Amino acid sequence: MSDLNREFEGKVVIVTGAAGGVGGETARLFADRGACVVAEDVKAGVVELEDYSDRIVTLTGDLSEETTATRAVELALRRFGRLDILINNAARIINKTVAEMSLEDWDSVLNVNLRGSFLHCREAMKVMMPARRGSIVNVGSYACQVAFPTIGAYAASKGAIAQLTRVLSLEGAQYGIRANVVAPGDIVTGILDDVMPNGRDFLAEHGKGSPIGRAAEPSEIAEVIAFAASDRASYMTGTVVMADGGYTAV
Numbered sequence: 580m581s582d583l584n585r586e587f588e589g590k591v592v593i594v595t596g597a598a599g600g601v602g603g604e605t606a607r608l609f610a611d612r613g614a615c616v617v618a619e620d621v622k623a624g625v626v627e628l629e630d631y632s633d634r635i636v637t638l639t640g641d642l643s644e645e646t647t648a649t650r651a652v653e654l655a656l657r658r659f660g661r662l663d664i665l666i667n668n669a670a671r672i673i674n675k676t677v678a679e680m681s682l683e684d685w686d687s688v689l690n691v692n693l694r695g696s697f698l699h700c701r702e703a704m705k706v707m708m709p710a711r712r713g714s715i716v717n718v719g720s721y722a723c724q725v726a727f728p729t730i731g732a733y734a735a736s737k738g739a740i741a742q743l744t745r746v747l748s749l750e751g752a753q754y755g756i757r758a759n760v761v762a763p764g765d766i767v768t769g770i771l772d773d774v775m776p777n778g779r780d781f782l783a784e785h786g787k788g789s790p791i792g793r794a795a796e797p798s799e800i801a802e803v804i805a806f807a808a809s810d811r812a813s814y815m816t817g818t819v820v821m822a823d824g825g826y827t828a829v
């Protein structure tokens with residue numbers, strides 16, 4: 580039986596959106612299990628993760644900018660000497676119908692969720708291909724597969740992430756690089772804080788509609804992300820792993 584507490588010893592991981600619910604739990608989980616972590620977010624509060632573990636370094640920046648992705652990979656190489664795992668987790672949502680949505684709204688969601696993920700995948704692949712190893716986990720959503728009114732830009736970005744990941748898995752296989760999506764259902768986080776009052780209550784309530792009957796805690800999603808990223812998932816690539824309490828099974 581492998582020792583989970585040391586599972587990621589010697590590995591170097593980039594986690595985006597690490598000031599948030601799932602990203603924070605994921606960065607802490609990797610550090611707890613021995614990894615060195617570059618934790619990135621547009622929010623300056625991400626720096627607090629450095630107090631949690633001396634294996635975490637932080638980077639503040641807008642991940643939709645090309646330079647943020649290059650800085651993240653450079654930081655991993657400069658501080659830790661390698662890059663093994665990329666977790667593209669940052670995202671934003673704007674709740675408007677397609678008819679109401681401005682071009683600025685559309686671009687702001689697609690730029691973070693899709694462009695940011697693409698840029699980080701591209702910069703990571705440049706390092707992982709010559710190293711002939713790597714694991715990429717892109718965080719999707721049950722909105723990779725199902726639709727709700729008012730999430731047009733978000734759902735489009737998450738569907739595109741699933742396809743981007745399938746392509747990456749084909750391009751990476753010959754180099755020993757795996758790429759997968761973890762697609763959560765409702766998680767009690769602050770992701771809706773900018774778009775409605777009591778966003779956490781809304782997510783907790785909405786999660787009751789899943790067969791499991793509740794929303795997830797961020798730590799439950801971090802566990803699935805860690806598994807998909809780990810060598811325990813060595814035969815898994817190009818897939819979308821639903822972690823949605825059974826929502827899409829109905």
Ligand SMILES: NC(=O)c1ccc[n+]([C@@H]2O[C@H](COP(=O)([O-])OP(=O)(O)OC[C@H]3O[C@@H](n4cnc5c(N)ncnc54)[C@H](O)[C@@H]3O)[C@@H](O)[C@H]2O)c1
Nearest residue numbers: 596598599600601621641642668669670720765766768770
């Ligand atoms: N919470 C849910 O119900 C739910 C459901 C399905 C999927 N997800 C997915 O889970 C992932 C994590 O979301 P969460 O629920 O932890 O949300 P969260 O809002 O707590 O965390 C997202 C983080 O991304 C960061 N971010 C946003 N724009 C950025 C930018 N331009 N540059 C850098 N960082 C930026 C935010 O500052 C935030 O810290 C996302 O991919 C989200 O789509 C969440």
